[in-house]
Amino acid sequence: MNDSQKRWQLLVIVNVICLAGGWWYSQGYAAPPETKQPFANSVQQRETMIRLLQESNQLIREQNQLLKSGKLKVQVTQSR
Template sequence: MNESKKRWQLLVIFNVVCLAAGWWYSHGHAAPPETKQPFANAVQQREAMIRLLQESNQLLREQNQLLKSGKLKVQVSESQ
């Protein structure tokens, strides 16, 4: 029983030390400072382009549905 209690104590101490080291690394001087990247993030640019293309495709689908429905009336008038 005594050996088991010592193991648990060592495990708890080890966990506390690991948590303290992680906290110190993330909040202290050991962690590298976050710097602004000199170039644009290509992944974010691609995501924005894909989102815009999907929106354009949706608008084109709506226009095609309107044209195919026959509910569209076109009036031509001369400009002055």
């Protein structure tokens, strides 16, 4: 065999080994099992709170614009 054939054979063997290792790892045999965290994810909680606060601020801005515009009419009726 010449050097070129040996290199190609070695390349094919290394690729097969890498693919088999990747498959084995992806099947969970070598990968650590996913565990449930004992506490809630604080980063996700902060992101949710920030998003909700931004939505609340937007609603308050809209309410203030309506109040300042003078187009708001309040009608009081007596309940029966």
